[in-house]
Amino acid sequence: MAYHPQQGGGSSFPMFFPQRTRGFAPEAASSSSFSPFRENQFDILEWYPQFQSCVRYFLDHAQYDGPIQAMAAFINIQLPFQKSPNPIASSRLAGSSPGVPSPSSPAAGKLPMPNQLPACVSLNPYIRRLVATGFDFPGVLHGFFGDNWALGIGHIHEVERRNYLFAAKSSSWLDVKSQYDMPDGQSVPFLRPLQNVTEKEIVSAEANWSQWLAMQDWMIGPRNPEVDRDTQIVVKDEDD
Known part of the structure; x- marks a missing residue:
């Protein structure tokens, strides 16, 4: 493509x-x-x-x-x-008043009110x-x-x-x-x-997958395995 x-x-x-x-446009290949x-x-x-x-x-x-x-x-x-x-058709409700600050604008300064949703x-x-x-x-x-x-x-x-x-x-x-x-x-x-996909993304996914497998085995709460200081999770073999 x-x-x-x-x-x-x-x-x-x-x-x-x-x-x-x-081919993709060069800027589309950025991993940042x-x-x-x-x-x-x-x-x-x-x-x-x-x-x-x-x-x-x-x-x-x-x-x-x-x-x-x-x-x-x-x-x-x-x-x-x-x-x-x-x-x-648009983000605005029919009949909404012009000039009402956007819920995300600094003028609003708060979460949207019901009549501004x-x-x-x-x-x-x-x-x-x-x-x-x-x-x-x-x-x-x-x-x-x-x-x-x-x-x-x-x-x-x-x-x-x-x-x-x-x-x-x-x-x-x-x-x-x-x-x-x-x-x-x-x-x-x-x-x-x-x-x-970056190596960092794969490592993060592996850690989260290991957490999921640990929960499947009820290795949570007081049974949580000792964590590694760097990865924050012990990588668990799926066959264990």
Whole structure:
């Protein structure tokens, strides 16, 4: 698959040509966006406004962008405005008052009040579909979720990449595909191995997988095995 800069227009999303078979834009190969998510460094109150920014960008701009619509059609997932019988055309509720501070703006200074709630849409299905089809590159994520994608949906992206590794390790291809299929004919057209994987990401996934295996064996709480100071988990053989 090849990505080429779009000629004309204001979209920063690289144009997608399915008839080409090789190459990605150089900036899409950066591994800096794939550092493992560290829960102890995560502030949910700082994250939430960035996440809302991604939702607003996706609903108000990205879903109406031609390249995004082409990508969504290729990976067979409906955009919010295409959903029937309840399309979501924008992030604003009908009749919302102009001039009301955005819930994520400094002027608001607090979590959204009930009369300021934006339209509700989950970004996870789109992140999951991009991960499973191998299109979760920084350029694509920027096209879908805007400038704040790394801060707004970056940690969700990290977790979904890890979940995809876990699904592949624990299930057959057919079972994994069934978990990534969606209703209303939105089945995943193909699965690709996880792209741009770093050694650091694999080590993090191994540690989390070992924690899961330990819980399966009830090695939690007072039975938690002695942890290693560097890895924070004793790597447990799956056959133990």
